[in-house]
Amino acid sequence: MxxxxxxxxxxxxxxxxxxxxxxxxxxxxxxxxxxxxxxxxxxxxAAGLRDAFADALADRAAGRSLQYSTTEGDPALRAAVAERLSRRGLPTEPGELLITSGSQQALTLVAAVLLEPGDAVLVEEPSYLAALQCFQLAGARLISIPCDDDGLIPDAVRDLVRAERPKLLYTVPTFHNPTGRTLPEARRRALAEVAAREGLWLVEDDPYGELRYRGAPEPAVAALPGAEDRTIALSTLSKVLAPGLRIGWLRAPATLRRALAVAKQAADLHSSTVDQAAAARWLASNDLDxxxxxxxxxxxxxxxxxxxxxxxxxxxxxxxxxxxxxxxxxxxxxxxxxxxxxxxxxxxxxxxxxxxxxxxxxxxxxxxxxxxxxxxxxxxxxxxxxxxxxxxxxxxxxxxxx
Ligand SMILES: Cc1ncc(COP(=O)(O)O)c(C=O)c1O
CATH class of the missing domain: 3.90.1150.10 (Aspartate Aminotransferase, domain 1)
Incomplete structure (x- = not known):
């Protein structure tokens, strides 16, 4: 044997x-x-989600909700997410979005599309554990960015980019996991400038931004000059609605969208049709704000x-x-x-x-x-x-x- x-x-x-x-x-x-x-x-x-699932599975809708669907995601859900992102200062068309199975899957897709074994990836020190796992699984070389109480230090990013030529930088700029800290606007702008000048993909992961208890919102890095064409922005319904739905999304520049959709097809064809349909219905008939x-x-x-x-x-x-x-x-x-x-x-x-x-x-x-x-x-x-x-x-x- x-x-x-x-x-x-x-x-x-x-x-x-x-x-x-x-x-x-x-x-x-x-x-x-x-x-x-x-x-x-x-x-x-739970009651609202029960109604949303019942509606998604009602006779007139069940044929569609239980069927295979498009890789990019439920059109009503993409429209609702795009409208919300736009309202929060990140102008977004539904076509820029790919619905993912949690934002965790968005990280996997980004790694599949951008990383070759041995590529350098810059991460905050410390950083979200499952993102580290995801990049390691893709064979990346992880390099920690020096950080202080305000988060990553843009000058240190510039020096690391010049020394290591990383493919991408992963950041959780708002209410960071695990530290809770938030990158101030001036540093966001400086980071966007470094990415533009030095040539770098930015992955801006924002599952927590809506959960603000004090102070005023910072602009999304993806919306800042220099970063618009090179930032993949991720977020999720996990922290604001329910993580069991496993509904997240990525907002990607046009140059990457096709490749990300192909990676998603290879991963799971599409996220759960019925979960997306229920989420879209919940968003249509409830006030997320x-x-x-x-x-x-x-x-x-x-x-x-x-x-x-x-x-x-x-x-x-x-x-x-x-x-x-x-x-x-x-x-x-x-x-x-x-x-x-x-x-x-x-x-x-x-x-x-x-x-x-x-x-x-x-x-x-x-x-x-x-x-x-x-x-x-x-x-x-x-x-x-x-x-x-x-x-x-x-x-x-x-x-x-x-
Ligand atoms: C920074 C960060 N990104 C991504 C995720 C993944 O969230 P989900 O896959 O539920 O959207 C989490 C979950 O805790 C997180 O803290």
Whole structure:
């Protein structure tokens, strides 16, 4: 008997996401989890979606909703998304959009279309873990961009582009995952200029931009001079409606659209027809602005509960971000603390978070961790913080604040 051949070598360097493994541990009842970037399930519009699916499956529509469909996506859904993007400052025609199975698939398609094995890709430090996996799977060489509290540093991008000649730069400029930080307008403009001058594709991933709790919106990078013809903008219904729908999209320049559609055909022919039909119906008969306003009110209070409670829960000398929106706070523990070790203790006290190291393409900072504040109401967040405080105290009584 001969064994079957080995799996592809490109898989060897791609680790399974520890986030998914931690999520499995936090399914137990009673755990306060700051781990996953999960929307609050009690805020899903289940009734509205039930109606939308019923309508999509009504006798007059079912033949179409249950049939194969076009790769680019449901025309009504593309029109609704284009209208929304345009209203939010990114003028978009439906024909510029490709509906994807979550924005995660958009990342896969971008990698398939743009990357050869060995190509350099610039990523923020730290960066969204599943994007790192996706680019690694395509055989890319990941290079971290130096970042500060405002996000990536455009001069550092310019120097890296000149030194490494990357194909693309991946950024989450608004309410970044995992740090929660937002790239200011001046840096967005500078980034667009670098991309135009040096020749670079930009991938602007924006799943969180609508979840703003304070301050005024920044312009989309894709809308800025220099970036218009070289930015692939991604977003999703996952954070504003429901991630289980698996509906995202990419907005691509004309030169890439055909290739992206071919890559999508090869991946899955098209995203689920019935899910797209239901999403389009939900958007037609509900007010997404109103729904998002509810989410913002609820999540804003959760963000405040977490940020206000952190001084009492973390070891003295810790620092953390204070995001204006999104789902995440990024913490750096003081010297000597290891977030992985802290997590093991925290799990025994039924509180969870994600250690920061998997989000680094380069040398990880093991004192970092990510806290998500959206999945629990404020009272449970306070309980989680109390458990975190007890965990920290038990580990090192001397360094606890109070
Ligand atoms: C930055 C970022 N991009 C993309 C995704 C993928 O989202 P989805 O595939 O559900 O649209 C996520 C999910 O957490 C994310 O944080």
């Amino acid at each position: 001969a064994p079957p051949p080995h799996p592809a070598r490109r898989l060897a360097g791609v680790a399974s996401s520890p986030v998914r493994e931690i999520l499995a541990l936090t399914q137990r009842p009673g755990v306060v989890s700051f781990a996953g970037g999960l929307p609050a399930p009690e805020l899903f519009d 109103l729904h998002v306003a509810r989410l913002r009110a609820a999540y804003g209070a959760r963000r405040d509960a977490l940020v206000d409670g952190l001084p009492d829960a973390l070891p003295e000398g810790s620092s953390w971000t204070r995001p204006d929106g999104g789902m995440f706070v990024w913490v750096r523990l003081p010297g000597g603390w290891d977030a992985d070790a802290l997590l093991q203790d925290a799990l025994t006290r039924d509180v969870a978070f994600v250690p920061g190291w998997p989000f680094f393409a380069g040398e990880p900072d093991r004192a970092t961790l990510r806290l998500s504040f959206t999945a629990h109401p404020p009272a449970e967040i306070l309980e989680g913080l109390e458990r975190l405080r007890a965990t920290v105290r038990a580990r090192d009584p001397a360094s606890t604040v109070r």
